[in-house]
Amino acid sequence: MEAKHLIDLDQLSPGELDEIIRLAQKIHSNPSAYMDRCHGRIMATLFYEPSTRTQMSFQTAMLRLGGQIIGFDNPSNSSVSKGESLQDTVRIVSGYADILVIRNPLEGSAYAASLYSRCPVINAGDGGHLHPTQTLTDVVTLSMELGRLDHLTIGLCGDMKNGRTVHSLIKCLSKYPGNRFVMISTPELRIPEYIEDVLRESGCTYEFRDTLEEAIGELDVLYMTRIQGERFASRAEYERQKGVYILDTQRLKLAKPTLKILHPLPRVDEIEQEVDYDPRAKYFEQAEYGMYARMALILKMIGQKYPPAKKIENEQGGHCTNPRCVTQSEGYLPKLYCEHGDVKECRYCNAKI
Ligand code: CP
Numbered sequence: 001m002e003a004k005h006l007i008d009l010d011q012l013s014p015g016e017l018d019e020i021i022r023l024a025q026k027i028h029s030n031p032s033a034y035m036d037r038c039h040g041r042i043m044a045t046l047f048y049e050p051s052t053r054t055q056m057s058f059q060t061a062m063l064r065l066g067g068q069i070i071g072f073d074n075p076s077n078s079s080v081s082k083g084e085s086l087q088d089t090v091r092i093v094s095g096y097a098d099i100l101v102i103r104n105p106l107e108g109s110a111y112a113a114s115l116y117s118r119c120p121v122i123n124a125g126d127g128g129h130l131h132p133t134q135t136l137t138d139v140v141t142l143s144m145e146l147g148r149l150d151h152l153t154i155g156l157c158g159d160m161k162n163g164r165t166v167h168s169l170i171k172c173l174s175k176y177p178g179n180r181f182v183m184i185s186t187p188e189l190r191i192p193e194y195i196e197d198v199l200r201e202s203g204c205t206y207e208f209r210d211t212l213e214e215a216i217g218e219l220d221v222l223y224m225t226r227i228q229g230e231r232f233a234s235r236a237e238y239e240r241q242k243g244v245y246i247l248d249t250q251r252l253k254l255a256k257p258t259l260k261i262l263h264p265l266p267r268v269d270e271i272e273q274e275v276d277y278d279p280r281a282k283y284f285e286q287a288e289y290g291m292y293a294r295m296a297l298i299l300k301m302i303g304q305k306y307p308p309a310k311k312i313e314n315e316q317g318g319h320c321t322n323p324r325c326v327t328q329s330e331g332y333l334p335k336l337y338c339e340h341g342d343v344k345e346c347r348y349c350n351a352k353i
Helices: 015-029 052-063 087-098 109-114 133-144 166-172 193-202 235-241 274-279 282-302
Strands: 040-048 068-072 099-104 123-125 151-159 182-183 204-210 221-224 260-262 337-340 341-348
Touching: 015 133, 015 182, 015 282, 040 052, 040 087, 040 235, 052 068, 052 099, 052 123, 052 274, 052 282, 068 087, 087 109, 099 109, 109 123, 109 337, 123 133, 133 221, 133 282, 151 166, 166 193, 260 282
Parallel strands: 040 068, 040 099, 099 123, 151 182, 151 221, 182 204, 221 260
Antiparallel strands: 337 341
């Protein structure tokens, strides 16, 4: 694999992504053949934000590969609580471990970590920005359950604005031919501008709908999401949005018999528990496929070691004003940008500059 770190699934070529999917399928069908592949290796999981699936599936993946794990799942039990910077934490832990998995509420934090790490960094979710290994989980699930990633009508429902899993999934599936996206949300929770730019540039068909009922019958895949209460400016704003979209057995009657229902989980109230017993519900299988996806990714990435970081100078015009960007709170980070056509984006969080 060419990428030194996995911050965004875009870093993988379609061939590399396909290789990881196929490896995950092979591990799924014969896990015992892989049980010693990471013997003597250590994975560090630095979780600054709560997680059940991502953290535990990464840890289980490493243990099932014969490796060992270190890390924290609550920064207040680490020296972060004494004011240690992200940079220093990463410099230290990447000296101990062979691979580093990081989740942090600040957008662009995984990219920031990669600038100082001496081993591969995997982004396990950076605020509302990206969640590439969830997308890997999602595409492994679709490959296992549908046998293809193209020519699908994909409905995405709920919090399209703050749902990083949706952003990563759209970026990935818009590269496959014939896919059509139906986004079901309130106007306030629509996808961010840069994700709509991705869709526009990909040439895929996409549309916005107000209700689940008007879209569900057309879909091959329904990707439900939670309204992300923790990312709202106020409780009142969250209360206005929650409970708008609920998948229940009545609405499911309008769907194709071949529909696959996915959800990155955790759910709150957006899928009724009765739906769990419908054979079209695949979200629990999806969480398990995530472990195989992460086993495959670890095998592809582990083994590289990098020299200590060199100083990076600021780039003129790289100052980001996104209040949720990691550069706002980790003030030592160099100001960096990338260009998307004639638009400048923050190199960390992709906000337009
Ligand atoms: N899907 C997902 O990221 O779940 P966790 O927050 O439990 O890791």
